[in-house]
Amino acid sequence: MVNIHDFDAFCFDLDGTIYVGDELLPGVKETFDRLRKNNKKILFITNSPTLTRRECQSRLRKLGIAANLEEVMTAAYVSAVYFMEEHPDALVYIVGEKAIEEEFSHFQLSTTKDPMKATHVLVGLDRSFTYQKLNFAMNAVRNGAKLILTNPDPACPVPGGFISDTMAIASAIEVASGQSIDQIVGKPSSFYAEKVLEKLQMKTDRCIIIGDRLETDIQLGKANHFRTCLVLTGASRKEDIEKVQIYPDYVVENMELLF
Template sequence: MIRELDPSRYQAYFFDLDGTIYTGSKLLPGAGELIAHLHQLGKKVMYLTNTTVYTREQCRSRLQSMGLNPEYDDIMTAGYAAATYLLQEQQKVRALVIGERALAQELDGMGIVLTEDPLSATHLIVGLDREFTYDKLAAGMTAVRNGARFIVANPDPFCPVPGGIIPDSWPIAKAIEAASTLRIHAMTGKPSAYYTEQALRSSGLEAERCLMIGDRLETDMMMGMNSGVHTALVLTGVTTPEDLLQSKIVPDYVFATLADLLKQL
């Protein structure tokens, strides 16, 4: 395992958001100082999140409200990745969305045709939905059994919120999979190869020149392990030291907070 971070090794730093840069509406320790220092060093900074409940513009506004000023094109969401994935499909797309308004907005903003009719849908797109109902389950099942491609925006089982966690996209997707008896066709968020390819293309750099910094082993760290991007785990989110000891996923670096990462720069 690499233990001492060499700042000259990386030209781009990829940051997860929830549990890494902020929790709720507050920056986590060292986040602001680290981002400012990376900009001073001339490094590329990107924000790679699996959220489907905020658009890229909303993520940018949230970061700006916390004192950061990211470029719009340096933010990727799982919803945005789903939209770009659909744009590359070889057929005319009519997407049925099970998710919240931001997911539909990301798709619509990229020119994806949306439908509420499961029988006319060519694709089913699933994200976190805090108003998921039996009727939505039935609609998703009907779409998939009628031939719609089953796309899940992100594989997170739960999402951290102030004071605890809530179910994320994956439990909803698995409920539809169980009801339809048909498998999920693709997943477009972290740690998918598709998501990583889009991030690297946007950065303009090779994988070994990039460092992924996040709080989740199964998404942030696995994304790096699958692609050659180096990884730094921060223990400010969902992963505990005990989780790390029990996991087969081994990050290149481990820091208690981003402030500790900053010390090595």
């Protein structure tokens, strides 16, 4: 169990931690009620590239969890920030859903439907991914475009199991193009960690990251000096800890047992 008074900021993954599909997981509402009562900072940090920040905020509210827009970070949003800060003049071919394009539009970033004009290919989860899209992205990369990923997740938890995620699509493009992935923007990247700290305006020793996936949520903390808590309601199991050798500071069965 985590001592609530040891931290000033609590960063929560969403899928598999707060909810699965449209179902709020056990203990979540009570956890946030207690954090708000104790005036703790909260940040929702998701690797989902299929939701804008505003859509994510709306989804949380429908499930009874209050969230300000500035408390939400999605992989789609952080990817737009990445291009604004690192490649503002890029011409980006997007393999993904409308959330990425919407976040790009807020920063007035340039995208293209012509893969042969692209300087970068940005890949996120695309539930309408086709052979034609694979070929377009492959040829863009073969033509010199850099391959960037919104997030490295191979699969995403949904009610009844999992669906393929960004890395599954990106790996196909990587193999077909014969070129390596240049950058991953989402958790556990140092760029994502920097954006978390910018939002919180706080040192890492007063923050904790709580999530269900060892390779992203917990590794984000381990690589960037946050403390971490693995919640066993999503992707990773307790026996996976030794397999992947990523060691959280805390492990709880569900959010009911967080405090």
